Amino acid sequence: MLRERSLFLQRGLFLADLALIAVAWVVAYVIRFQVLTPVDSVPLSYYVQFLPFVAAIWGGALLLSGLYQTRRAQRLTLVVWAVARAVGLSLLVSLGASFFYREFSFSRLHMVFFAILSSGFLVGLRLAIYAGLRRARQKGANVRRVLIAGAGKAGQRLSRAFRHYPWMGFEVVGFLDDRGTTVEAEPPDPFYPEQTFTPEVIGTLEEAGEVMDRLASENRPVDMVYAALPLAASRKIEGLAAECSIRTASLALVPDLFHIELLLNSRISDVDGLPVIHLMDEAPFDxxxxxxxxxxxxxxxxxxxxxxxxxxxxxxxxxxxxxxxxxxxxxxxxxxxxxxxxxxxxxxxxxxxxxxxxxxxxxxxxxxxxxxxxxxxxxxxxxxxxxxxxxxxxxxxxxxxxxxxxxxxxxxxxxxxxxxxxxxxxxxxxxxxxxxxxxxxxxxxxxxxxxxxxxxxxxxxxxxxxxxxxxxxxxxxxx
Incomplete structure (x- = not known):
């Protein structure tokens, strides 16, 4: 669910970015040729006809820049740096492409204004989206409550990921673990070093049904159960599936594979509908x-x-x-x-x-x-x-x-x-x-x-x- 929502937001952002780039291209023309030094010999149509090429070049450069990676933190400084890197790469590619086109010479001032405007628009869009989503989540809009079965490395990292993306609207209500409340916090995760916490265990795996019923009676029904358990715990996973099947909670499996030290390019693929977990693999072709x-x-x-x-x-x-x-x-x-x-x-x-x-x-x-x-x-x-x-x-x-x-x-x-x-x-x-x-x-x-x-x-x-x-x-x- 987290991945699907991330992909939806990324695709929406990409289309919105392309629209803002087109707007920045036209506004930069207006500032250069109609506000600063009005020039009638360079009509707007000359610049508008190049918009499809600009959108194609910038679209490819933005995708290559890593701006839409799911691990992008939401701090303002990192957002600004990510946009600056993407704009820099896009400008470099655009200038390189314009070098081979000799029939028309773009104004250097126009390109400067275009870079400034596009940077401001891209940063402003992200700040507006994140501010709106955070405000909506704070009001309880479309919040999905998550119960994590397994308080090991995988479970704690999953919880950190949900905390890292609060605008996604996932609220961790607690953990299920057979070790009880004695579970300690794992060492800081390199992906989320600033987030250290002790997992709140609210029941054992066998008590999953009772815990979900109790939370439902408190008007906090569980929407998602994530089984962050080793593959050897298949019987316990079957028990969780049975409990979820008589309730409305969805069930997702997050295999705890952190005990395997030598993991390389681990990922999940699909073979004729069968999920395949790659533990050691070469980098995927992209x-x-x-x-x-x-x-x-x-x-x-x-x-x-x-x-x-x-x-x-x-x-x-x-x-x-x-x-x-x-x-x-x-x-x-x-x-x-x-x-x-x-x-x-x-x-x-x-x-x-x-x-x-x-x-x-x-x-x-x-x-x-x-x-x-x-x-x-x-x-x-x-x-x-x-x-x-x-x-x-x-x-x-x-x-x-x-x-x-x-x-x-x-x-x-x-x-x-x-x-x-x-x-x-x-x-x-x-x-x-x-x-x-x-x-x-x-x-x-x-x-x-x-x-x-x-x-x-x-x-x-x-x-x-x-x-x-x-x-x-x-x-x-x-x-």
């Missing part, structure tokens, strides 16, 4: 995935084009440093465990590992050539991997791929190691820009890789790319 791939191709193409003279110089230096090919192809494991040949500039003599076999790079080793040692220290030997990105084997940002021979050892020694292959391997990553590369802690590296996968966004990728450039390519752990 528009952001398409945009990420487009950015990978564009960025890699530009890098290879811009650095072509440098790449040619390195290739000559490698060829002159020792006999053998310029490039070194090494088998690595990528997305979903598929292997590929990762390209590098050759930094060691040919057959350097023939006698020793695969060896983990360590400080003080002398296997590299003089040119190769410099390339490794500056990470310039990694530049050919942009060809891997163009081929689709890798992404610009993602967990660094490893050799299968080492993975066979790490997968049994480090919990969750294989989960890093639920994302496409990258040239740079969150672990690398934080110094976890080379002969450093594998456990910390995996921790940072999994954090990246769980919190991935386009903005996160751009941050990592910027950190890679700012911190430079030279690293004390690169050898």
């Amino acid at each position: 528009i952001r995935t398409v945009v990420k791939r487009g950015l990978d191709i564009a960025f890699s193409g530009l890098v290879l084009l811009a650095l072509a003279p440098l790449l040619a110089g390195i290739a000559i230096a490698v060829k002159l440093s020792s006999p053998g090919p310029v490039f070194y192809r090494q088998r690595r494991m990528g997305l979903n465990g598929l292997t590929f040949d990762m390209l590098k500039f050759r930094s060691m003599p040919v057959n350097a590992e023939k006698a020793s076999g695969a060896v983990w790079a360590q400080p003080g080793e002398n296997r590299a050539t003089r040119v190769g040692a410099f390339l490794r220290k500056t990470s310039l030997d990694e530049l050919p991997q942009f060809f891997n990105v163009l081929r689709g084997d890798m992404s610009v940002v993602g967990p660094r791929p490893e050799r299968p021979v080492f993975i066979s050892e790490f997968r049994h020694r480090i919990p969750g190691y294989m989960l890093r292959h639920k994302a496409k391997a990258g040239i740079t990553g969150w672990a690398q820009v934080n110094g976890w590369r080379g002969d450093t802690s594998l456990e910390k590296r995996i921790e940072y890789d999994l954090y990246y996968i769980q919190n991935w966004s386009l903005a996160f990728d751009l941050k990592i790319m910027a950190m890679t450039v700012v911190k430079g390519f030279v690293n004390e752990n690169a050898y």
Whole structure:
């Protein structure tokens, strides 16, 4: 119910935002050409005919900006920041599109007024909606009373979510738990760190019917019962279903899976009407995935084009440093465990590992050539991997791929190691820009890789790319 109401509000907001953007576009024209400096040579029709294109561009940019994510907090500062980010992205896309249209030049002042007006309208709309909904809820309008069965992590997080979205109109009347009133508050949830409370247990699971009848007699009938219980508690869930079936309360299941530590991209899907719970999965394919791939191709193409003279110089230096090919192809494991040949500039003599076999790079080793040692220290030997990105084997940002021979050892020694292959391997990553590369802690590296996968966004990728450039390519752990 919470998700359905959130989606309804998001779609309504999106349509309202598009309408306000159209209004801001016209009002900006009036201010620029009829109030400040009246100009008859630029009729309103010139700007109105571009409204469909403006709406399409801004609609796509607003969706990509994350403005309609369900976790958006309702603090004024966060609302303003979210709108500012969305407007900034929309303006950037609009200006980029107008660059290719030469038949008509938009007024720069008009675009400034348009940005200010659209920002004000979008923020004002949200403040008006939230203020109206809060006022209506305070008066008891359409409030739905919720009883949560299970006061564990799942139940407490659910209650925090209802408190976090008071404008949704869900009132938690209490918890049912067989532990009685001894249930303690769980540690602060990272999604809602400011909300810490001790759950109010008003009965056991077997007393569900009595509790609902008592609340009904107090003129507080329960509308929804959420069973936030482990999957092993199937008999208790059946008991709740029986009690709800002879009353008007609806029943929803929220499986308590927090005892499973290694969850990744968990979600619920539908297969021919059957609900399927995904505990460990790769990121679902959506528009952001398409945009990420487009950015990978564009960025890699530009890098290879811009650095072509440098790449040619390195290739000559490698060829002159020792006999053998310029490039070194090494088998690595990528997305979903598929292997590929990762390209590098050759930094060691040919057959350097023939006698020793695969060896983990360590400080003080002398296997590299003089040119190769410099390339490794500056990470310039990694530049050919942009060809891997163009081929689709890798992404610009993602967990660094490893050799299968080492993975066979790490997968049994480090919990969750294989989960890093639920994302496409990258040239740079969150672990690398934080110094976890080379002969450093594998456990910390995996921790940072999994954090990246769980919190991935386009903005996160751009941050990592910027950190890679700012911190430079030279690293004390690169050898």
